[in-house]
Amino acid sequence: MGQRPALVSWADHHRKAASQSLQQLIAEPVQSFLTCLAVGVALALPAVLWAFLQNVEVVAGNIQTSARFTLLLEQDVSLETAQLMAAELETRSDIELVEAIDRRDALARFAEEVGFSELVDNLHNNPLPNSLQLHPGTSLTVSELDDLADALVALSGVEQVVFDTQWQARLQAAITASQRLTLGVGVLMVLGAVLILGNTVRLGIEARREEITVIKLIGGGDGFARRPLLYAGLWSGSAGGFFGAVLVALLFWFVSPPAERLFDLYGLDRRFIGLGLPGMLILTAVGGLAGLVSAWSTALIHLRRAQPR
């Protein structure tokens, strides 16, 4: 009877503080909704960037594996020599497949592509050389591709190597920069969420100043006074994170059909990568954590000021 072990009553009060603060949020539906929405928007932005980058990386990775060199040979290199070169090159470990292309086939294909077949038919001399189409090993890095390109240029009979490894290096750098940007935006937006929630918690303290003062006067500790505030922060933050996840899901639902068509055009059999259930849970948890942190720090500052008189 009477007072019970501290842990049991502590758990009791947690349960009560949790449900009371939830009820208070529900009692102010418009205000709570707007706060959660603001937090949701803040958290959605980095989540969208992150998921977008996941997709870019997948596409970039696939383009890299489908990379190929075109070796334009000197005009006097015959098709037979080209075929010999192809067979020899194929023995290299960093090359997967080499195909010799007849200059006549190349011209025909060119004519077809540009749609000037008649004009091309009238050409006396085929301006195109014989060429080799070369597929490098799929696991090569950008710098290994560069090395390979250098080696190919040095071969006798090779006029020009057509392969821009630079754009891949640029893409890689762009992805790395974007990842940093996403991280930076993420940190800023989580900070923004903490501030939005902090302001809400501060208003909550303002509204409950009398309650907090009375609690302190009749022997309640800071922990007792703070508990409902922490739960209010946790609930608004989690709800905000969940709102953010829903916003992102809606956005991706809107974006994924054209994105998947784009994948198709690249010959990629891939689905658009959204947040997924784990991502949504993580976003909700990040929101909840931001809420806790902000409630904790706001309560620390403002409860000190609420000294009873």
Place this chain on the structure above:
Amino acid sequence: MINFERVSKRYEHRDALRDVSVEIAAGEMVFLTGHSGAGKSTMLRLLMLLDRASSGRLLVNGNDVATIRGARIAKYRQDFGIVFQDHRLLFDRSIFDNVALPLEIAGFHPRDIGRRVRAALDKVGLLGRESANPVVLSGGEQQRVGIARAVVARPKILVADEPTGNLDPGLSAEIMGLFDAFHRVGVTVIVASHDLALISRLRHRIITLKEGRLIGGVGS
């Protein structure tokens, strides 16, 4: 039980208490009186650790309260029941929840809370009103809820600062009667009031302050 030893309290420009020495025994009921500004509230504020003495010592149960700091202040206050002039009820919750607050702080089981809250409301004559909001009560009834909240956790010491300040004479006598009843069951009661006519009728020691100095009621 409560021992003021040469206590002074100086605010920026004035002395609220000057060299006050007085002892209050366990189970005693005392009145603290004097004109407005005499230092009554200051004495109670020092006792509740809402402020600290500028000099002198305040002993409670033999312990110097100057040593009580930080988280232990809350624990210390739980030994007191406190009644305010403006009752300080919370209007965002029922009468029941107002009275239950000290029990929740002390960590009572919900079942015991219900029992004790009803017992406390019964003592102040408000049983059956627990689900109402205190805003619908009259001033006298609100003060009685305030008293129920102060006594619900069965504190050893009951402290009241001008508990009848906002009430008419009839209600004031009723409220003082309640304090007297708690004193008779063994609670130490300290009531600050400037209403000499009212407190003279209850025959308890009257400690009189004037401009921060004790001028009467030192010995019992």
